[in-house]
Every structure is written in C-alpha cells, then in structure tokens.
Amino acid sequence: MIKKILTAFLLLPTLLCAQINTERVMTIARNALYFEDYVLSIQYFNQVINAKPYLYEPYFFRGLAKINLDDFQGAEADCNAAIQRNPFVVGAYQIRGLARIRQNNYDGAIEDYKTALKYDPENLVLWHNLSLCHMQKEDYGAAKEDLGKLLKIAPRYTRAYLMRGEVSLKQKDTIQALNDFEKAIEMDRYDPDGWGARAIVRLQQGKYADAEADLDHSIHLSAKNAGNYINRALARFHQNNLRGAMSDYDLALDIDPNNFLGHYNRGLLRAQVGDDNRAIEDFDFVLQIEPDNMMATFNRGLLRAQTGNYRGAISDYSKVIDEYPNFMAGYYHRAEARKKIGDRKGAEQDEFKLMKMQIDKRNGVTADNKDVADNAQDGEDKSKTRKKSDKNMDNYRKIVIADDSEQDEKYKSDYRGRVQDRNVSIKMESMYALTYYEKLSEVKRIVHFHKYIEELNHSKLFPKPLRITNMEAPLTEEQVRFHFALVDSHTSDIVADDKDAKKRFLRGLDFYLVQDFASSIDDFTQAILLDDKFFPAYFMRALVRYKQLEYKKAEAELTEGVPGASSDSKKQPEVTSIDYDIVKNDLDHVIQLAPDFVYGYYNRANVLSMLKDYRGALEDYNKAIELNKDFAEAYFNRGLTHIFLGNNKQGITDLSKAGELGIVSAYNIIKRFTDTRE
Structure with a gap:
C-alpha cells in the first residue's frame, strides 16, 4: 500500500506534465491538420489518443485527416469513436456521413445528416x-423537400436552385427546372454552372442556338471545363456547324485527353469531312479504352476501307459480325472489302448471307432474339444522336451523348465538408518560406534563388538543400520520422555548443516542419539573440508567427457559435493588428539586413494587406517586382490589391501578367472582374 502511494507521488509530476504535453501535442496536431499536413497530424493525434483515450477530439480530428487521405473506412471508425465519447458533436456526424457516401452507404449518410440537423x-x-x-438514391421527392428547407434557410444559395432544377429534370418537369436554373443565373451571373445547366435544358428542347449562347457564357467563366465544350459541340453539330463542333472537341480533348465522347464524336465528324486518317486515330483511342465497343470498331472498319486498309477493315467487320450475326451492313461492307483483296469466295458467302437475311426480313422471319435485340427498331429513328449505352448497331453513324447515369456523376464531387465557392476563391498567394520540401507545379517551374541562401546550401550546413517557396509540401511518414530524429540530433549539438545561432536555426526549422510552432519560435528567437545579423531567423520567425495567427483566426471562426465547442478554444485571445505588427517588425529587420531579399518585401506586403494598409502593401509589391520582373505571386497579389482599391484596370493588367507567369487561377478572377465597371 505504501509502495503504491509512493509511486503515485513520484508519478504526480509526470502525470501533470503529460497533461500539459497532451494539450500542446493536440495544438500541434491541429496546426498540422490546418496546414494540410495530414500524415503528420495523424502521428500527433495518435499520441494524444494513447495518453487520453477518453477524449473525443483526437478521434474526430484524426478522422478528418483520414478522410483527406481517402481512408474512408478509417475516417468512419474514428468518427464512431468520437460519437461514442460525445454524441453531440455535429462535425463528427458530418464527416462520418461524407465517409459513408464515399463508400456508397447513402442510407447511413442520410441517418447521420438527419441526426446532425437535430443539433x-x-x-x-x-x-x-x-x-x-436523396438524389443519389433517386428519392426525388425527399430531395426536393430538403432543398426547399435549405432555400428557406439560405434563399440566395444558388447551388440549391441548380440541384432542385436537376431533380425537376429527373422528374421530366422541364419548366420547373428552367425556372430554377434561370433563378440561379439571376442571382449569380458569374457562376458557370447556372449557364451550363440551362444550356442542357435548351439542348433537350432543341433550342440549339440558345444552348450555344448559354455555353458561351459558361465557357467564358470556366474555360477548363471539358463538358461545356462537349455540349457546345453538340449544339453546333445540330446547327450543321461541323467545323465549330470539331474545334470544340479539340478544346475538350486538350483539357481532358481521355474523354470518350470527345474522341468518338470527333472521329465521326472527321470522317464526315473526309479527314479519314485522323478519324481512325480517334477510334483507335476509343478502342483502347473500350476494346469491345462495336460501334467504334465498325466505324474504324469503314475508315480503314476508305484509306485502302482492306484487311484491317475486314478484321473490324468480322469482330462486329461475330458479336451481331444479323447486322446486315456488316456483311455488305465485308463483302465489298473482300472483293478488293480478291477473296471472291468470302465475298460471295457474305452476299449470300445478306440476301438470305433480306428475304427472311421480307417474309417476316426473325432470327434468334439475342442476335437481333440490339438491331430491332420500332420505327425509323430520325434523331442525330444516341445515348452512349445504346447498342443498336444501325445507329453507328450517330453522335454520342452521355447517359443519364453519367450526367449524375457531376454531383458526386459536389458533396462538401464546408460550403465554399466552386469558382476559384479570391485570396492572396501565400507567404514564402525557407524549407526543404516543395510541391511540384505543372505550370510554374521557377527556382527561387538568393545568393546568401545558396551560400548556406554550399556550406553543407543543412541536411537537405534549403528551398525558397510558397508551395510547401506536407511531410510523408518517412520525412516525419527523419525530422523528429533531427530534432534529437540538433538538441545534442546545442547542448555541446549553445552559442551557435545556426544550430538553433536548424532545430527551429525542424520544429517548424513538424508543426511545433511554439518550439520553433523559441529556437528562432535564440538564434537571433546569438546572431542578430542572421536574417533567415527573422524571416522564419515572422512566417511561423503569421501561420500561428492564421490558425488562431481560423479556429476562432470555426468555434464561434458552434454548439459543443470547447471552452478552452473560446478563451483564446482575439487576434489583433498588434499581433501582425510583431510579424511585420521581423520582416522590417529582414529587409534592413538583406535589402535584396525580394521575399522579405513580398511577405511584408502580405502582412500589410492583412492590416488593410493597401498603399503600403502596393509599395512592397512594387519593390518586389522591381527586384524580380518575373515574380508571379507579387503580380497576382498586387493585382488583387488594386481590385480591392477599385482599380480594376490596373488589377487585371497585373493578374494577366501573373497568369502569363503560371498562376492559372488569375484567369478565372480576370473573367469575374472584366465586366465590372470601375
């Protein structure tokens, strides 16, 4: 008994320390989650769960991290654990619902959302x-009821009108669908989906010129949507504008090179205008994706025959005939091709078979049901299009349109964890950092350089080359372990020599990478105290403090008015301009110590924008651009700043330059402000 009491006393400081550490680890974990470093955040949440398995928060947040890594089963399991510990957390039902949707468990998701809506x-x-x-389950009545309630809560929520319009289309109520789509357009003329949705209705109504006009608007607002070009091609095709339709298919395939409809329909149109060889290329591509597509096989056979490849044509015709033994056109064209290569016997066999089928047809004799099922027609189909799922071989020359089930796919990506603008949200390009890891960009391939940073890299001081980037990459599990080990290694080095500023900086960088911002700031501060001329320490301390403030603001926004939000989060001091002034002071030191370090001006400009000192921000962006004429992010942010100040023309000029230098999202913003009068 005494031994137990003694043990308890001995462990008391440890337990208290564990409690403090748990809170700190939880903060670091949420930092990592906020900055999308999901693998690292899971490692931290694991530590909290091991220390305090009765808390719901680490399970909930770990589930959130897992769903972002597409581990839907793991996310659901963690949300189950969170709900078991606290059944009143709305977010847990929301995330579990999303995880269930991704596993096609719509009933379970509906149950979760209904429970969450009670709270x-x-x-x-x-x-x-x-x-x-409900739409996914084809329970359109329930979907409409839900959307009606949603619109009572948020009458200007345009997505609800678009969704209700889609439901009306499923119910064959074109008039109601059109009303909803027009309402969505009226409320937000800059949402491309409204124009695109109305265009679909107009295509169905046969109003092809109107549909094309709507799609022009949609494409103007969202130039990277392949579906819009596919639909406009269809509208143009119906107006006999074959060249225009082909141009749209070309554009669609530039955006989505694997688009089935684009290749198939372009192949048909190329065949119509005599571009046989390139039409064959399109059908070759289709058959790579769907080797059993008999329509594409037959069309390729026709084109091969026209280009003199009769053996290839015969091969294609034979595949189709094997699949559809009563397809008359197949025998006719194969007979013609066999004649061309001197196979008179084969041609005669095909002609005999064809003649027999024609006689049987006149006499009302039907072949085996399986073989004619796909060829039977109740009457002559005069439409120019067919659904993709249509297997009637007599429709082989028709333009293909998507099945209804494929049109439904567009909503599968529309489930959300937070209501957000589907267009590019207008926000500044982020701050620059010194780090070892950088996300690769398909568009921007600029290597950022500064002489002093390059000298540090050549000194072999760092375990990896130090990069200057604003596209930081989250750590992998292996990298997380690597940097935790480095923290230990640097700690030993600091114990051996606690007067070396660079050693402090090295460890501060590792703490930053594992999202331990408090320890990181401590080390950068110590580095500055040891060497107040070492500007990278000021630069990184400013960045880490800035990120801390951004996280605090985001957390405050999330917890504000949320039932069940922890009291600790509500006690957090409010972020004020004074906090950003501290960040700015560090950047002032950077610029004073390294006036040619362009990223100091850029980061300070971002801070000044946050402080709403737009004139000061413009001066710093100007200086950054003066030092680096190809600084895309500076042009982008300066452009946005001009727009905030009402100088749209200057803003658009800068955004255009930013787009030219690789920031693709600039073009979306340009479109949204081009029509706005200054």
Whole structure:
C-alpha cells in the first residue's frame, strides 16, 4: 500500500506534465491538420489518443485527416469513436456521413445528416449533402423537400436552385427546372454552372442556338471545363456547324485527353469531312479504352476501307459480325472489302448471307432474339444522336451523348465538408518560406534563388538543400520520422555548443516542419539573440508567427457559435493588428539586413494587406517586382490589391501578367472582374 502511494507521488509530476504535453501535442496536431499536413497530424493525434483515450477530439480530428487521405473506412471508425465519447458533436456526424457516401452507404449518410440537423438545424452543408444523398438514391421527392428547407434557410444559395432544377429534370418537369436554373443565373451571373445547366435544358428542347449562347457564357467563366465544350459541340453539330463542333472537341480533348465522347464524336465528324486518317486515330483511342465497343470498331472498319486498309477493315467487320450475326451492313461492307483483296469466295458467302437475311426480313422471319435485340427498331429513328449505352448497331453513324447515369456523376464531387465557392476563391498567394520540401507545379517551374541562401546550401550546413517557396509540401511518414530524429540530433549539438545561432536555426526549422510552432519560435528567437545579423531567423520567425495567427483566426471562426465547442478554444485571445505588427517588425529587420531579399518585401506586403494598409502593401509589391520582373505571386497579389482599391484596370493588367507567369487561377478572377465597371 505504501509502495503504491509512493509511486503515485513520484508519478504526480509526470502525470501533470503529460497533461500539459497532451494539450500542446493536440495544438500541434491541429496546426498540422490546418496546414494540410495530414500524415503528420495523424502521428500527433495518435499520441494524444494513447495518453487520453477518453477524449473525443483526437478521434474526430484524426478522422478528418483520414478522410483527406481517402481512408474512408478509417475516417468512419474514428468518427464512431468520437460519437461514442460525445454524441453531440455535429462535425463528427458530418464527416462520418461524407465517409459513408464515399463508400456508397447513402442510407447511413442520410441517418447521420438527419441526426446532425437535430443539433444544428440551419447548417447549410448538412442540408446540401442530405439533398445529394436523396438524389443519389433517386428519392426525388425527399430531395426536393430538403432543398426547399435549405432555400428557406439560405434563399440566395444558388447551388440549391441548380440541384432542385436537376431533380425537376429527373422528374421530366422541364419548366420547373428552367425556372430554377434561370433563378440561379439571376442571382449569380458569374457562376458557370447556372449557364451550363440551362444550356442542357435548351439542348433537350432543341433550342440549339440558345444552348450555344448559354455555353458561351459558361465557357467564358470556366474555360477548363471539358463538358461545356462537349455540349457546345453538340449544339453546333445540330446547327450543321461541323467545323465549330470539331474545334470544340479539340478544346475538350486538350483539357481532358481521355474523354470518350470527345474522341468518338470527333472521329465521326472527321470522317464526315473526309479527314479519314485522323478519324481512325480517334477510334483507335476509343478502342483502347473500350476494346469491345462495336460501334467504334465498325466505324474504324469503314475508315480503314476508305484509306485502302482492306484487311484491317475486314478484321473490324468480322469482330462486329461475330458479336451481331444479323447486322446486315456488316456483311455488305465485308463483302465489298473482300472483293478488293480478291477473296471472291468470302465475298460471295457474305452476299449470300445478306440476301438470305433480306428475304427472311421480307417474309417476316426473325432470327434468334439475342442476335437481333440490339438491331430491332420500332420505327425509323430520325434523331442525330444516341445515348452512349445504346447498342443498336444501325445507329453507328450517330453522335454520342452521355447517359443519364453519367450526367449524375457531376454531383458526386459536389458533396462538401464546408460550403465554399466552386469558382476559384479570391485570396492572396501565400507567404514564402525557407524549407526543404516543395510541391511540384505543372505550370510554374521557377527556382527561387538568393545568393546568401545558396551560400548556406554550399556550406553543407543543412541536411537537405534549403528551398525558397510558397508551395510547401506536407511531410510523408518517412520525412516525419527523419525530422523528429533531427530534432534529437540538433538538441545534442546545442547542448555541446549553445552559442551557435545556426544550430538553433536548424532545430527551429525542424520544429517548424513538424508543426511545433511554439518550439520553433523559441529556437528562432535564440538564434537571433546569438546572431542578430542572421536574417533567415527573422524571416522564419515572422512566417511561423503569421501561420500561428492564421490558425488562431481560423479556429476562432470555426468555434464561434458552434454548439459543443470547447471552452478552452473560446478563451483564446482575439487576434489583433498588434499581433501582425510583431510579424511585420521581423520582416522590417529582414529587409534592413538583406535589402535584396525580394521575399522579405513580398511577405511584408502580405502582412500589410492583412492590416488593410493597401498603399503600403502596393509599395512592397512594387519593390518586389522591381527586384524580380518575373515574380508571379507579387503580380497576382498586387493585382488583387488594386481590385480591392477599385482599380480594376490596373488589377487585371497585373493578374494577366501573373497568369502569363503560371498562376492559372488569375484567369478565372480576370473573367469575374472584366465586366465590372470601375
């Protein structure tokens, strides 16, 4: 007994320390989650769960991290654990619902959203996802009811009108669908989906010129949507504008090179205008994706025959005839091809078979049901298009349109964890950092350089080359272990020599990478105290403090008014301009110590924008651009700053330059402000 009491006393400081550490680890974990370093955040949440398995928060947040890594089963299991510990957390039902959707468990998701709505009846995200679940289950009545409730809560939520319009189309109520789509356009003329949705209705109504006009608007607002070009090609085809249709298919395939409809239909149009060889290329591509597509096989056979490849044509015709033994056109064309290569016997056999089929048809004799099922027609189909699932071989020359099930796919990606603008959200390009890891960009391939940083790299001081980037990459599990080990290694070095500023900086960098911002700031501060001329320490301390402030603001926004939010989070001091002034002071030192370090001006400009000192921000962006004429992010942010100040023309000029230098999202913003009068 005494031994137990003694043990308890001995462990008391440890237990208290563990409690403090758990809170700190939880903060670091949420930092990592906020900055999308999901693998690292899971490692930290694991530590908290091991220390305090009765808390719901680490399970909930770990589930959130897992869903972002597409581990839907793991996310659901963690949400189960969170709900078991606290059944009143709306977010846990929301995330579990999303995880269940990704596993096609729509009933389970509906149950989760309904439960969550009991606790938070005005949550737009919950109503949105619940409606989509009902649409997915084809329970259109329930979907409409949900969307009606959603619109009572948020009458200007355009996505709800678009979704309700889609439901009306499923119910064959074109008039109601059109009303909803027009309402969505009226409320937000800059949402490309409204124009695209109305275009679909107009295509169905045969109003092809109107559909094309709507798609022109949609494409103007969203130039990277392949579906819009496919649909406009269809509208142009119906107006006999074959060249225009082919141009649209070309554009669609530039965006989505694997688009089935684009290749198939372009192949048909190329065949119509005599571009046989390139038409064959399109059908070759289709058959790589769908080797059993008999329509494409037959069309390729026709084209091969026209280009003199009769043996290839015969091979294609034979495949089709094997699949559809009563397809008359197949025998006719194969007979013609066999004649061309001197196979008179084979040609006669095909002609005899064809003649017999024609006689049987006149006499009302039907062949085996299986063989003619796909060829039977109740009457002559005069439409110019067919559904992709249509297997009637007599429709081989018709343009293909998507099946209804494929059109439904567009909503599968529309489930959301937070209501957000589907267009590019207008926000500044992020701050620059010194780090070892950088995300690769397909467009921007600039290597950022500064002489002093390059000298540090040549000194072999760092375990990896130090990069200057604003596209930081999250750590992999292996990298997480590597940097935790480096923290230990640097700690030993610091114990051996605690007067070396660079050693402190090295460890501060490792703490930053594992999202331990408090320890990181401590080390950068020590580095500055040891060497107040070492500007990278000021630069990184400013960045880490800035990120801390951004995280605090985001956390405050999330917890504000949320039922069940922890009291600790509500006690957090409010972020003020004074906090950003501290960040700015560090950047002032950077610029003073390294006036040619362009990223100091850029980061300070971002801070000044945050402080709403737009004139000061413009001066710093100007200086950054003066030092580096190809600084895309500086042009982008300067452009946005001009727009904030009402100088749209200057802003668009800068955004255009940013787009030219590789920031693709600039073009979306240009479109949204081009029509705005200054």
